């Protein structure tokens with residue numbers, strides 16, 4: 469078989485593991501990977517790095533991807549509304565998330581605007597599904613990022629050891645927030661020994677383009 473043909477089935481498609489992708493099919497596949505990442509805790513796409521910007525200063529952190537909505541072009545993660553990232557996003561709604569799967573050598577970068585959900589139906593539904601163990605994140609006395617004289621989780625011993633009831637955990641609901649990323653653009657990069665491939669999906673201008681990696 470012609471190796472060149474195998475690599476580039478047609479000029480405007482990319483072939484990965486024997487499957488050809490048009491740019492539209494590739495875009496859909498990226499979102500399938502993101503949905504998988506939101507569902508499967510072992511997926512490398514489960515824990516993206518999310519960047520925010522306030523007063524010219526960047527900050528990044530790992531979060532758990534909780535939801536991905538391919539048609540709405542929306543991603544969601546949970547956080548404490550007392551956290552720095554929440555305050556940063558209140559000041560500046562620009563947000564970026566970065567995913568990398570070392571097994572497939574695929575990087576996905578998204579850029580967009582954050583919508584902050586608090587005390588609404590989206591947060592109350594998600595809070596109901598939040599396990600006792602995960603609710604501990606919202607039960608610290610002092611705010612996340614506040615300094616402490618000793619190394620501590622910020623939780624009481626009972627809460628730390630999960631000796632508390634679901635009713636007790638309701639105290640955390642007032643700090644439970646959801647960041648919704650309204651994805652404005654997405655970039656896909658595939659590292660390949662025979663030449664990398666890159667694509668850009670612009671949802672604002674509804675334009676998908678191949679790029680030089």
Ligand SMILES: Cc1cc2nc3c(=O)[nH]c(=O)nc-3n(C[C@H](O)[C@H](O)[C@H](O)COP(=O)(O)O)c2cc1C
Pocket residue numbers: 515527528529530531532533545546547548551552553554612613
């Ligand atoms: C694997 C992993 C997953 C995390 N998931 C979340 C998360 O979903 N939400 C969150 O607020 N913080 C999460 N964190 C903690 C953040 O990375 C960060 O340290 C913390 O939220 C404080 O960030 P901030 O000061 O920018 O608000 C996670 C950390 C790791 C290592």
